Amino acid sequence: MSQRVLVLGGGIAGTAAAIALARRGHPVTVVERDPPPADPTADPFLHWPRRGVPQFRLPHGFSARARNLLLRHAPDVLARLRANGVEEMNLFKRLIPEDQWVAADDTFTNVWARRAVFELALRLTAEEEPGVEFRCPAVVNGLRFDWTSAGPRVASVRLADGDVLTADVVLDCLGQRSPMSRWLAAEGIRVPTEVQDCETVYYSRYFRFTDTCELPRTSVATLRGEFADGWFIGFPGDHDTYAFSFECHPDNRNARALRHTSIWEAVARGIPALAPWVDPANGTPLEGVQVMAGNRSLRRRYVIDGQPVVLGLLSAGDSLCASNPAYGWGSAMALTYAFAAGEAVDVGGGDPVATALAYDAATAREADAVYRESASMDRARIYRITGQPVPDEDKAEMARQDLISAALSGGVLHDLELGRAFNRRVNLVGPADAVLDGTDLVRHAERLRTPA
Ligand SMILES: Cc1cc2nc3c(=O)[nH]c(=O)nc-3n(C[C@H](O)[C@H](O)[C@H](O)COP(=O)(O)OP(=O)(O)OC[C@H]3O[C@@H](n4cnc5c(N)ncnc54)[C@H](O)[C@@H]3O)c2cc1C
Known part of the structure; x- marks a missing residue:
């Protein structure tokens, strides 16, 4: 009807x-x-x-x-x-x-x-x-x-x-x-x-590869890591575009300067993994720094x-x-x-x-x-x-999250089944919480975390 x-x-x-x-x-x-x-x-x-x-x-x-x-x-x-x-x-x-x-x-x-x-x-x-x-x-x-x-x-x-x-x-x-x-x-x-407040501020910028760029372009998708004020992550885009985001805690006063393009660039240039990607020889910015906070x-x-x-x-x-x-x-x-x-x-x-x-x-x-x-x-x-400190009522959930992140971050490249579990999680192939549903995977993850 x-x-x-x-x-x-x-x-x-x-x-x-x-x-x-x-x-x-x-x-x-x-x-x-x-x-x-x-x-x-x-x-x-x-x-x-x-x-x-x-x-x-x-x-x-x-x-x-x-x-x-x-x-x-x-x-x-x-x-x-x-x-x-x-x-x-x-x-x-x-x-x-x-x-x-x-x-x-x-x-x-x-x-x-x-x-x-x-x-x-x-x-x-x-x-x-x-x-x-x-x-x-x-x-x-x-x-x-x-x-x-x-x-x-x-x-x-x-x-x-x-x-x-x-x-x-x-x-x-x-x-x-x-x-x-x-x-x-x-x-x-x-x-x-x-x-639940995400307590994260994003400072991001898009670039377009220059014609002369010789960087392995697809590897932008695997660029991620920590820096002094938080995390950075790379994003592949369409039509030769790519982006980086810095993710910082809102109380981090240092990080607030990242909203200025010159500071954002200087910080990116100071991170060896990022430096080549923000080099004007390899990428032309499409915009200034985009800032977003207050997500929940x-x-x-x-x-x-x-x-x-x-x-x-x-x-x-x-x-x-x-x-x-x-x-x-x-x-x-x-x-x-x-x-x-x-x-x-x-x-x-x-x-x-x-x-x-x-x-x-x-x-x-x-x-x-x-x-x-x-x-x-x-x-x-x-x-x-x-x-x-983790409140008592949250300890069991935090232990569960700890196991998931240890298993998925440590195991991905060395263990195909955990690699698949990681991909199911990040890609939401199945419900978000089904990641370590198989008891075997949990045991496997525990073994990886505490090697004999
Ligand atoms: C910084 C940031 C990064 C993100 N990165 C990712 C990512 O990497 N991958 C991912 O999958 N998701 C990401 N997301 C989440 C994604 O953007 C949202 O989940 C998605 O946009 C939700 O779609 P939606 O249609 O519910 O809302 P929206 O896309 O926000 O659409 C809401 C629409 O409602 C309209 N509207 C609002 N109020 C009114 C009104 N009163 N009258 C008429 N129209 C109105 C708006 O103009 C808008 O078009 C990100 C979000 C943020 C904030």
């Missing part, structure tokens, strides 16, 4: 959901505050103003899960990326001998693209979809509810220009700072939310004790569950929720309770796992950096 769907927010989750829903026969309107890409043939990194997405020009790695989901649900988006010259890369297969490959290793292939380029492919595909209409630039600024015997139900959505829109299903894809739970709270509707892992719950807290409303992407950007899971999860929303609207068949429960059944286990792993890894790092 066809349902009219209003998607709030046209980022990764909203645009993918629009494609998924329209292809299932549901007419979709996407309300997005930013303008559309003015020239779809121009580099969107430079020419698509996306103030609604503060991380638009910060480095993104697109995990294998993101690619696997596109292959399954929207292969034309992947085809569009390929046609635009975007590369896919399976570093795991590249690093191990060919006679050791197994079929499942194919699930570890990543997409090497800047976020702007990845998002543009989704956007252009959605724009071509007959059942999708974009209303942009247009700002959502509130909802109205009807109180039914089954609970509160979304009646309409208000836009800043005064227009009021109605739909059978509203999908909140407004991102990590979505005001939805605030709007709901104003009506007395509580959305239980867990939050977050999990909002819309179904409590088997009951939806509100009807006619689903939440997808970062507004439902956000993780630390450093783990590179957000876009893949945004696609996961988007495609699940398409299925849930079908399964619900016009019944808002059935739709909410079908969506929760499809997404809650994974969202819980992503939140738990992201927040736990962050607490482990924060205890280490700040020297805070």
Whole structure:
């Protein structure tokens, strides 16, 4: 049964959901505050103003899960990326001998693209979809509810220009700072939310390889390490681009100077592993330093004790569950929720309770796992950096995280099974917390940690 769907927010989750829903026969309107890409043939990194997405020009790695989901649900988006010259890369297969490959290793292939380029492919595909209409630039600024015997139900959505829109299903894809739970709270509707501050500031910069660069270009993907004020990590991009991010604790006063391009460059030049990559002979900067702080892992719950807290409303992407950007899971999860929303609207068949429960059944286990792993890894790092003692109630979880990180960082290059476990974890091939599920792997990891 066809349902009219209003998607709030046209980022990764909203645009993918629009494609998924329209292809299932549901007419979709996407309300997005930013303008559309003015020239779809121009580099969107430079020419698509996306103030609604503060991380638009910060480095993104697109995990294998993101690619696997596109292959399954929207292969034309992947085809569009390929046609635009975007590369896919399976570093795991590249690093191990060919006679050791197994079929499942194919699930570890990543997409090497800047976020702007990845998002543009989704956007252009959605724009071509007959059942999708974009209303942009247009700002959502509130909802109205009807109180039914089954609970509160979304009646309409208000836009800043005064227009009021109605739909059978509203999908909140407004991102990590979505005001939805605030709007709901104003009506007395509580959305239980867990939050863990990432306590990380990112100082990033994109470059483009020069024609004369002779560096082994793919190895930018494996460049990572510690420096005096935190961590650095390399990101491969599309069209000869690549990026580095410094990740530092917000209390680190020294690190704050990294927002100045000259200091960022001087620090990068002082790190032997990074120096050649920031040498003007090898790479030309595309931008000054991009700084981002204030990210949080977050999990909002819309179904409590088997009951939806509100009807006619689903939440997808970062507004439902956000993780630390450093783990590179957000876009893949945004696609996961988007495609699940398409299925849930079908399964619900016009019944808002059935739709909410079908969506929760499809997404809650994974969202819980992503939140738990992201927040736990962050607490482990924060205890280490700040020297805070681990509280008793967190000791078991910290011991678990310690085992995972010792196993996965120590074993990757020496042990294929742990290498595969590492790749499943970083690529979210399977739930985020399933990494050492096999008892054998746990024993194996313990042996590696405490050699006889
Ligand atoms: C610094 C940083 C680095 C990251 N790196 C990675 C990475 O390497 N790999 C990865 O997978 N993920 C990464 N992420 C996470 C990834 O960016 C998000 O998970 C992803 O963008 C979530 O998609 P979304 O659609 O939920 O939200 P968004 O992409 O944020 O989209 C939200 C949309 O809603 C619109 N909007 C907001 N408010 C309104 C309103 N009132 N009215 C109308 N429209 C509105 C915005 O303009 C925007 O288009 C990173 C995030 C950050 C912050």
